[in-house]
Amino acid sequence: MPKELRTEKKYRQGSGALHLMTSVGNSPDAHGEKTLRNLLRSGWWAFGRRAHGVKYLRAGDRICFYIARVGVVAEATVTGRPEERRVKGGYDSVSYPLATRVAEVRYFFDRPIIIDKDLRSWLDAFAGKDVEASGAWFVQSTRLLTEHDFALLVGRPGKKR
DSSP states (O other), X not given: OOHHHHHHHHHTOXXXXXXXXXXXXXXXXXXXXXXXXXXXXXXEEEEOTTOTTGGGOOTTOEEEEEETTTEEEEEXXXXXXXXXXXXXXXXXXXXXXEEEEEEEEEEOTTSOBOOOHHHHTTOGGGTTSOTTSOOHHHHSSOEEEOHHHHHHHTTOOOOOO
16 A cells, blocks of 8 residues: 555544644735635635645545644635635745645634644654654644644644644
8 A cells, every 4th residue: 555545544533633733924915814814715725736635535534734833723614625726815825736626624823723832742743753843844834633633723623642
C-alpha cells in the first residue's frame, strides 16, 4: 500500500473525516484576514497543487485556517472534492488553482487559537518533539491533523494525551 494512502487512513480514524490546517499568508501585500473572509464568503477555499492531503478531500472533511502571527481563526466543512477552478476572492489563482466548496464556516478572529508551547504540549503532532521550540514547521503549509488536534486548534478542547 502506498505511503500516502496509509497516511490518509491514519488521519481518517474516529469520525471518518479528514482534518486539515492550512496557512493563510499575512503581509502588507496580502492581508490574511481579508483573503480568508473573501474566499470563505464566496463558499470556496483554494489550494496549491501540492498541498498535503488535498487530493483526498471529500464532503464532510474539516479545515481550520491559521494566519501567520495571529493564530487559528476559522474553521469550515468541505462539501465537495477539489477541482481546477478560479473563484472570486482576490487571491493568487495561479499558485492556488484547486478549489473546494466549503460550508458551516465559523470565525473566531476575536479569540484566535495561539499555538504556544502550552498548546503544543497537548497536540499529537508534537508527541516526542521539543514543545519549547518554535513549532514553525507545523504552520508553514497545509497539514493533516488528527481529530484530537483539530478539536484543540478550533477551541474545542478534548482530553490530554
